[in-house]
Amino acid sequence: MQFENMKRGNVMVIAPKLEALDADNVGEFRNEMACTLKEVKDAVLDLENLQFIDSSGLGAILSFLRQLNASEGDLKLCGLSRPVRAVFELVRMHRIFEIYSDRDEALRSFV
Amino acid sequence: MERGLRKSWTAAFRRLSAGLAAMTELTLRLEGPAETICLHGREESESELAGTLPLPDCFPEGWVLRYAARPALAGLEPMLAGLVDAASRLSSLEADRQGLFDELNSSWETLHSVYELIGRKEEEGDLGSVMDAIVARIAALKPGTQVAIWTLDEEILHPAAWRNCAMPRRQTLGRGLLTKAIWEGRSLGLHGEELREHGGLEEEFLAAEAVAMSPIRGATETFGVLAVWHRLDLAFGARLSALLEAVTSHLSYLIENDRSQNEMAETIRMRKEVEIGGRIQQSLLLGRPPDVFPGLDIATFSVPSAKIDGDFIDFFQHRGSCLDVLVGDVMGKGFAAALVGAAVKTQFLRMGRHVQGPHGEFKELEPEAFVASVHEAVAPRLFEVDRFVTACLTRLDMERSTLTYVDCGHTDTLLSRADGSVEVLKEDLPGRVNLPFGLDARARFQGRSVSIRPGDVLVYYSDGVSEAMNAARGQFGTEGIRKVLEMERDGDAHYIAQSIIAAVNAFAGVEGIRDDLTLVVIKVTDEVGDRVVLEQARDFSCESGQLSTVRDFVEEFCGFVPPGVLDEGAVESMKLGVNEAFQNVMDHGYGKRAEGGLRLEAILFTRRIVFRLTDWGKPFQGRSVAPPAFDGSRSHGFGVFMMREVFDGVRYQRAEGQRNILTLTKRFPMEV
Numbered sequence: 001m002q003f004e005n006m007k008r009g010n011v012m013v014i015a016p017k018l019e020a021l022d023a024d025n026v027g028e029f030r031n032e033m034a035c036t037l038k039e040v041k042d043a044v045l046d047l048e049n050l051q052f053i054d055s056s057g058l059g060a061i062l063s064f065l066r067q068l069n070a071s072e073g074d075l076k077l078c079g080l081s082r083p084v085r086a087v088f089e090l091v092r093m094h095r096i097f098e099i100y101s102d103r104d105e106a107l108r109s110f111v
Numbered sequence: 112m113e114r115g116l117r118k119s120w121t122a123a124f125r126r127l128s129a130g131l132a133a134m135t136e137l138t139l140r141l142e143g144p145a146e147t148i149c150l151h152g153r154e155e156s157e158s159e160l161a162g163t164l165p166l167p168d169c170f171p172e173g174w175v176l177r178y179a180a181r182p183a184l185a186g187l188e189p190m191l192a193g194l195v196d197a198a199s200r201l202s203s204l205e206a207d208r209q210g211l212f213d214e215l216n217s218s219w220e221t222l223h224s225v226y227e228l229i230g231r232k233e234e235e236g237d238l239g240s241v242m243d244a245i246v247a248r249i250a251a252l253k254p255g256t257q258v259a260i261w262t263l264d265e266e267i268l269h270p271a272a273w274r275n276c277a278m279p280r281r282q283t284l285g286r287g288l289l290t291k292a293i294w295e296g297r298s299l300g301l302h303g304e305e306l307r308e309h310g311g312l313e314e315e316f317l318a319a320e321a322v323a324m325s326p327i328r329g330a331t332e333t334f335g336v337l338a339v340w341h342r343l344d345l346a347f348g349a350r351l352s353a354l355l356e357a358v359t360s361h362l363s364y365l366i367e368n369d370r371s372q373n374e375m376a377e378t379i380r381m382r383k384e385v386e387i388g389g390r391i392q393q394s395l396l397l398g399r400p401p402d403v404f405p406g407l408d409i410a411t412f413s414v415p416s417a418k419i420d421g422d423f424i425d426f427f428q429h430r431g432s433c434l435d436v437l438v439g440d441v442m443g444k445g446f447a448a449a450l451v452g453a454a455v456k457t458q459f460l461r462m463g464r465h466v467q468g469p470h471g472e473f474k475e476l477e478p479e480a481f482v483a484s485v486h487e488a489v490a491p492r493l494f495e496v497d498r499f500v501t502a503c504l505t506r507l508d509m510e511r512s513t514l515t516y517v518d519c520g521h522t523d524t525l526l527s528r529a530d531g532s533v534e535v536l537k538e539d540l541p542g543r544v545n546l547p548f549g550l551d552a553r554a555r556f557q558g559r560s561v562s563i564r565p566g567d568v569l570v571y572y573s574d575g576v577s578e579a580m581n582a583a584r585g586q587f588g589t590e591g592i593r594k595v596l597e598m599e600r601d602g603d604a605h606y607i608a609q610s611i612i613a614a615v616n617a618f619a620g621v622e623g624i625r626d627d628l629t630l631v632v633i634k635v636t637d638e639v640g641d642r643v644v645l646e647q648a649r650d651f652s653c654e655s656g657q658l659s660t661v662r663d664f665v666e667e668f669c670g671f672v673p674p675g676v677l678d679e680g681a682v683e684s685m686k687l688g689v690n691e692a693f694q695n696v697m698d699h700g701y702g703k704r705a706e707g708g709l710r711l712e713a714i715l716f717t718r719r720i721v722f723r724l725t726d727w728g729k730p731f732q733g734r735s736v737a738p739p740a741f742d743g744s745r746s747h748g749f750g751v752f753m754m755r756e757v758f759d760g761v762r763y764q765r766a767e768g769q770r771n772i773l774t775l776t777k778r779f780p781m782e783v
Contacts, residue, residue: 022658023694052662052683054690055753059746066743083683090684090756096743 001028005036011110012036013103015046021057030060037064041073044106048079053087065097074098078106117169124198125150127371131190136181139191141166143174152179164191167199190378197371200330201364238369242272245337245358250274255341259315260327260362261289262335271335279315286311288322289336296333298325298352298359303344320344325355329363337362395453397629398425402723402772404434405643405716406509408636410604412612414628421448421500422573422629423456427463429475432510435463438521438571438631439502442547451498455548458485459504478506479558482517486548486556493549500548503536503571507563507633514569517558520547522574523589527596529566535589536561536569565637568600568607575626579615587618605762608632645671648712651693653701653728661693661711662686665722668713672720676779685777688757689722691750692773700728700771719759722775730765 002017014036021029037043045061047053065075078100080088088094100106121141128151131137138152142163163175176195180187246258257276261268268289270279284290288309292299301309302321316322319340327334337359339351400409411424421441428434437459441448462484463475476484482504493499503521507514516524516536524536536559546554570592579587592611599610608630615628649664651657669682693709701707710725739748755761760776 020659020662022690023697024656024658052686052690054658054687054694055747055749056694058749062743062746066746083680086680086683087687087753090687090753091739091749092741093743095741 001025001032003032003036008107009110010042011107012040012043013046013107014043015048015103016050018050020052021050021060022052022054023056026056026060029057033060033064037067041068041071042075042110043068043073044076044078044100044103044110046079046103046106047077047081047084050079050084051081053084055091058087058091058093062093062096074110076100076106076109078103120167120169120198120202121148121150123201123368124194126368127194127197127201127375128191131194131375138177138179140177141170141174142177143171162188164188164195167195169199169202190375193374193378194371197367197374201367201371203330238365239272241365242362245362246272246274249339249358253341253345255343257315257319257340258338260335260337262327263293263333268336276315280313282313287313288316288324289313289338292324292336292338293326293333296326296328298356299323300347300352302347316340318342321347323347323351323355325352325359327359327363327366329367334363334366396421396423396449396456398423398437398456400426400631401428401434402774403643403714403721404428405432406636407434407507408604408634410608410632412608412628412630412632414612414624419446419449420444420627421452422575422627423452424571424629424631425456425459427460429463429506432508433475434507434509435478435481436505436507436569436571436631436633437502438524439500440521440573441498441500443498447496448498451493451496451500454492455485455489455500455502458489462488477558478504478515478517479556482519482545482556482558486519486554490549490552490554494552499550502548505536505569512563513560514563515558515560517545517556519545519556522572522577525570525589525592525596526561527568527570527593527600529564531597531600533593533596534561563635565635567635568596568604569631569633569635570596570607570611571631571633572611573627573629575624575628576611576615576630578626579619579624579628581618581620587615591615591618603760603762604632604634607634643714643716645715646712648710651709651711653697653707653709653726655697658690658693662690664711665689665713668715669720671715672779676781678780681777684757685720685722685775688754688775689724691754692722692724692775695750695754696724696726696728696771696773700726719776719778721777724773724775726771726773727769728771730771 004015004017006013006015014033016029016032018025018029043064045064061075061077068075076098079102080099085094085099088097088099098106098109100109128137128139132139132151136152139150140152141148141150161179163177166174166176176191178187178191242260246260249258250256255275257274259273259276259279260271261279261282262271263269263284266284268282268284270281273279282289284293288299288301300321300323306312306316306319306322315338320342321344322338322340324336324338326336337355339347339355341347397411397413400411409426421439421443423437423439423441425437426434427437437456439452439455441452441455459481462481475481482502489500501519501521503516503518503524505514505516505524514526514536518524518537526534526536528534545556548554572592576592577586577588579591581587591614595611595614596607599607602610611630611632612628616624645668647664647668651661665686666682669677669685689711693711696709707727712721712723712725714721714723739745739752754775757777758775759778760774762774762776764772764774
């Protein structure tokens with residue numbers, strides 16, 4: 001699983017090169033994310049490449065949000081494709097996450 | 112209270128109930144006003160004790176037998192009552208024997224012989240070897256002593272064990288000495304003149320100068336007779352009589368004991384048979400509806416009882432748009448009824464399959480002719496076995512939107528109309544009532560047709576449903592079903608069926624359901640005229656890493672749906688729904704074990720698309736479905752919710768062959 005992560009100021013931008021996030025690869029995704037988020041307070045998850053997400057993928061992202069929230073940080077999302085956004089809306093998670101159209105917009109929201 | 116008797120009763124009961132205790136976790140206690148004797152199970156566990164039984168007279172007033180079983184055992188109480196009886200019989204025999212020994216005690220020599228004879232044999236279970244040992248010991252008392260034991264079965268004496276003589280004859284009761292001892296129920300001793308003058312003497316005793324015998328008497332019947340004879344006139348005295356009586360008394364005790372054990376084994380065997388019968392009924396008599404039938408939503412429900420009966424159901428699919436529903440009941444219960452039911456059902460199946468039109472083409476019979484031809488074939492057989500069968504054949508023709516039924520004295524089938532009114536499908540015009548099968552060889556059968564519309568609900572039920580009783584001995588009746596229909600008719604067929612069963616259970620309350628409950632609910636959906644356009648299936652192993660293949664299958668199949676039929680995003684959402692269903696089976700049905708497999712079928716109808724997922728894992732019951740938390744406080748529990756959101760219908764069925772079938776339906780806004 002490839003990630004193209006970069007640090008912008010205090011905010012970590014996480015960009016998994018992933019087309020689908022489902023129960024079959026969520027374990028690996030969780031492990032990668034856990035490593036990345038270890039020393040991070042605020043993060044942007046750029047899902048630009050993602051075309052499909054299922055309930056387990058959504059559950060994983062939700063647990064990262066709660067993890068960062070617990071240490072008074074935040075996880076913001078950007079680059080959601082139409083089908084991925086539809087899944088977030090299906091289970092009302094667009095109300096829980098701050099979702100931006102691209103990563104610049106997401107980064108600006110941290111200032 | 113006779114202490115000795117109580118003790119022997121308790122011992123006998125404990126021994127007899129050991130087999131029962133091995134079947135289930137059994138707690139048995141004798142409870143008196145100031146004393147409790149634990150027979151089986153634990154001393155405590157007050158709350159679990161399910162009931163009490165009265166005790167025999169050897170216990171003083173106020174004593175009862177308390178019992179409980181976990182898991183609950185059907186028929187426990189009558190079984191225990193039987194054991195209480197058996198123990199009483201055994202213990203009174205035991206008491207007799209004790210009295211005899213007390214008497215014998217005055218003669219040390221005789222008592223010693225008896226102990227020698229039977230003392231060591233008590234532990235050996237096999238009656239035959241006990242009898243052999245007894246005759247051997249008695250024969251050894253004095254040289255030349257001839258001994259035999261006959262057992263009595265239906266007025267015939269069968270030789271069971273003998274010594275120092277040829278094999279005794281098998282003989283019917285008559286005028287001889289053996290018969291006399293049995294009839295009079297007491298020991299006899301004859302010798303010399305007295306013996307020779309006795310008429311009708313048995314062949315065995317013709318050359319004897321002295322004969323003594325004692326019947327083997329149980330509490331309620333005689334099991335046989337023990338005889339001793341000698342060529343010399345030994346003048347067998349009271350001492351030998353006492354010895355023989357002691358031995359036969361002991362033997363009868365052993366036989367009673369043996370029988371009680373066998374009866375117990377028999378009871379257990381019969382219970383097993385009933386269980387097997389229930390399974391036969393489920394598989395042989397209760398046919399399954401087609402998994403998918405355009406325009407019809409079909410649910411069957413069956414709760415088997417301990418009894419076997421002849422209720423039968425089947426479904427025959429003639430053409431794409433025609434479904435026959437057959438329900439019937441054989442009068443009477445038991446295996447015979449079940450077999451007759453199976454035979455009649457099979458005849459329907461045969462007639463339905465083998466009818467050809469004038470040009471050799473396949474053609475189904477009209478319902479009336481169908482019923483008549485089956486009756487013609489089965490009526491002679493039914494006369495032979497003296498049974499009759501009620502039945503109702505319904506043909507649902509979805510192309511013509513009609514229902515044709517031929518009712519032959521069956522329970523009233525209910526047709527609940529979309530407007531809420533309820534019709535009874537019964538041929539009740541005077542003089543036109545169709546007779547049940549097997550009453551009149553020349554019977555004629557008439558059917559009636561009515562139109563059907565989307566929203567109509569058909570309810571077939573066995574008499575176990577309508578005749579379910581409550582504590583006040585009222586019947587659930589068709590009224591009960593009508594009430595449920597009034598409230599719940601908007602649900603799907605499965606929901607309506609479950610509501611009826613729930614209402615029957617609530618009605619019966621503590622009385623419980625005694626009969627089989629068999630129910631078929633058919634709802635006419637708005638998909639009348641819906642046809643299958645395309646079907647595809649793919650089998651999957653039960654390993655992870657296949658979700659993307661599953662989604663590709665869904666996407667490819669959706670490619671066959673003409674453009675414009677599906678909403679934007681519908682394909683993506685169905686991929687998600689099937690993905691979730693698949694993963695749910697992997698997680699819960701198989702518990703993450705890499706065994707079994709999954710089959711994914713896709714069916715495209717003109718008005719809907721159906722994905723059917725079959726697995727051979729655990730049944731859905733117990734698979735946990737927690738509602739999702741929309742506030743983000745929990746990161747799981749979204750899967751099932753997503754499935755239900757994406758599809759218009761999500762239906763789970765546990766099917767035969769230990770299959771789980773999950774049917775996901777998406778309706779189209781317009782016809783393909």
